[in-house]
Amino acid sequence: MRSLLFVPGDRPERFAKALASGADALILDLEDSVVPEAKARARDAVAAFLGERHAARIFVRVNPLGSEWIDADAEIAARADGIVLPKAEGAASVEALAALLGDGAPPILPIATETPRAVFALGDYGAVAGRLAGLTWGAEDLPAAIGAATSREESGGYTDPYRVVRALILFGAHAAGVPAIETVFPAIKDEAGIARYAETGARDGFTGMMAIHPAQVAPINAAFTPSAEAVEQARRIVTAFAQNPGAGALQLGGRMIDAPHLKQARALLARAG
Numbered sequence: 442m443r444s445l446l447f448v449p450g451d452r453p454e455r456f457a458k459a460l461a462s463g464a465d466a467l468i469l470d471l472e473d474s475v476v477p478e479a480k481a482r483a484r485d486a487v488a489a490f491l492g493e494r495h496a497a498r499i500f501v502r503v504n505p506l507g508s509e510w511i512d513a514d515a516e517i518a519a520r521a522d523g524i525v526l527p528k529a530e531g532a533a534s535v536e537a538l539a540a541l542l543g544d545g546a547p548p549i550l551p552i553a554t555e556t557p558r559a560v561f562a563l564g565d566y567g568a569v570a571g572r573l574a575g576l577t578w579g580a581e582d583l584p585a586a587i588g589a590a591t592s593r594e595e596s597g598g599y600t601d602p603y604r605v606v607r608a609l610i611l612f613g614a615h616a617a618g619v620p621a622i623e624t625v626f627p628a629i630k631d632e633a634g635i636a637r638y639a640e641t642g643a644r645d646g647f648t649g650m651m652a653i654h655p656a657q658v659a660p661i662n663a664a665f666t667p668s669a670e671a672v673e674q675a676r677r678i679v680t681a682f683a684q685n686p687g688a689g690a691l692q693l694g695g696r697m698i699d700a701p702h703l704k705q706a707r708a709l710l711a712r713a714g
Contacts, residue, residue, distance in 0.1 A: 442465040442498065442574075442575070442620065442622070442648075442649045443465050443649045443661060443662050443664075443666060444464045444465050444466070444649060444652055444657075444658045444661040444665070445464065445465065445467070445500065445649065445650070445651045445652065446459050446462055446464035446466070446468065446651075446652045446653075446654075446657075446658055447467075447468045447474070447625070447651065447652065448467055448469055449470050449474040449475060450469045450470050450471045450474070450483030450484070450487045450501075451474075451475050451479040451486060452486075453486040453489070453490065456469075459655060460496070462655035462659075463658050463659060463662060464497055464652065464655075464658045465497060465498065465649070465662075466498040466500055466522070466523070467497050467498075468500045468501070468502050468651070469487045469490065469499065469500070469501050469502070469521075470502045471484060471487065471502060471504060471518075472502050472503065472505070472527050473527075480504075480510050480513075481513075484513060484514065487517055487518075488517045491517070491520045491521055498522040498523060499521050499523075500522060500523040500550065501517065501521040501524055501525065502525035502526075503515060503518050503525070503526065503538075505527050505528040506526075506528070506534060506537055506538060506541075518542075518547075519547065522547055522548075523547050523549070523550055523574045524538065524542075524546075524547055524548075524549050525549075525552060525577075526549050526552065527555060528556055528559070528582070529552060529553050529555075529559060530558050530562050531553075531562025531563075531565035531566065532562070532565040532566055532568045532569040533565075535549050535551060535566070535569040535573065536569060536572075539569075539572055546572070547574075548573060549572055549573055549574060550574040550575050550576070550577060550622065551566070551573070551576060552577055552579050553566070553576050553577065554578040554583055554606050554609075554610055555579050555582035555583055556582070556583070556586055557583070557586060557587060560583075560606060563576075563610060563613035564616060566614070566616075566617040567616055567617040567618070570617045570619055573617065573619045574619070575614060575619045575620035575621065575622045575648075575649070576610055576614035576617065576619055576621060576622065577610070577622035577623070577624060578606060578607065578610040578624050579624050580592040580593070580603050580606075580607075580624055584603070589602070597628070607624075611645060611646055620648040620649060621646060621648055622647065622648070622649050622650060622651060623638075623639070623647040623649070623651070624650075625650075625652065626639070626650075626652075626657065627653070629653065629654045629656065629657070632656075632660070635657050636663070638650075639660055639661045639663075639665065640664045642665075643665050649661075650664070665712075667713045671709060672710065672713050674706075675707075675709045675710050675713075676706075676710065677694075678693060678698055678702055678706040679703065679707060679710065681693050681698070
């Protein structure tokens with residue numbers, strides 16, 4: 442999944458436009474974007490939408506474990522292609538949600554950095570990797586939880602604590618062997634900014650990114666789709682090692698390549714299909 446687009450669950454009139462955006466997955470939100478008075482209405486709208494067939498994968502973001510809404514949310518979300526779990530705190534949270542969902546639970550995408558405790562559990566997810574659709578993070582709830590004024594510099598970049606958190610979620614996902622999904626870019630009208638942010642995520646090792654507006658989907662998809670040049674270079678690397686099975690390192694195009702380059706090339710070709 443390159444792009445995962447959030448849509449408020451109580452705004453069903455937006456569902457069709459979200460589907461037309463080209464997003465690989467929609468996240469129908471029952472949590473932050475829905476006020477308490479609208480939770481039941483949102484569940485009804487999401488349930489109706491899940492009863493239809495759609496080209497994109499449909500995820501549902503439930504309310505946190507322990508909230509008064511989680512039981513009703515889980516009953517609806519069990520029919521989705523995946524579930525986004527906010528305020529996740531390691532493997533124990535994933536197991537708790539899976540137990541609530543019962544047999545045949547869809548894969549879970551934890552938002553794994555929204556509490557201070559969660560940061561110290563980012564190495565736990567390998568134990569539940571088989572239940573995961575990936576790992577993602579957020580840069581809004583955590584500063585609120587610790588009383589920080591913001592997670593961003595005036596330039597828009599992250600302050601040091603959140604640079605660390607971003608790196609830890611990236612490594613935590615790869616350690617678990619699951620996709621690392623970059624968090625949202627909040628400036629909806631900053632077209633150049635979203636493109637740079639998505640390209641940086643792809644460069645750093647994220648495999649996809651969440652979006653909060655349909656206009657963000659195209660630049661995200663572009664950033665996380667390997668270019669034709671990158672695919673061709675990866676093919677050359679794989680071919681070179683296939684033709685020299687005993688070699689640990691080779692020259693290709695005037696530069697040295699070795700086992701890490703081969704691993705990167707195979708991963709890129711897998712992403713490219």
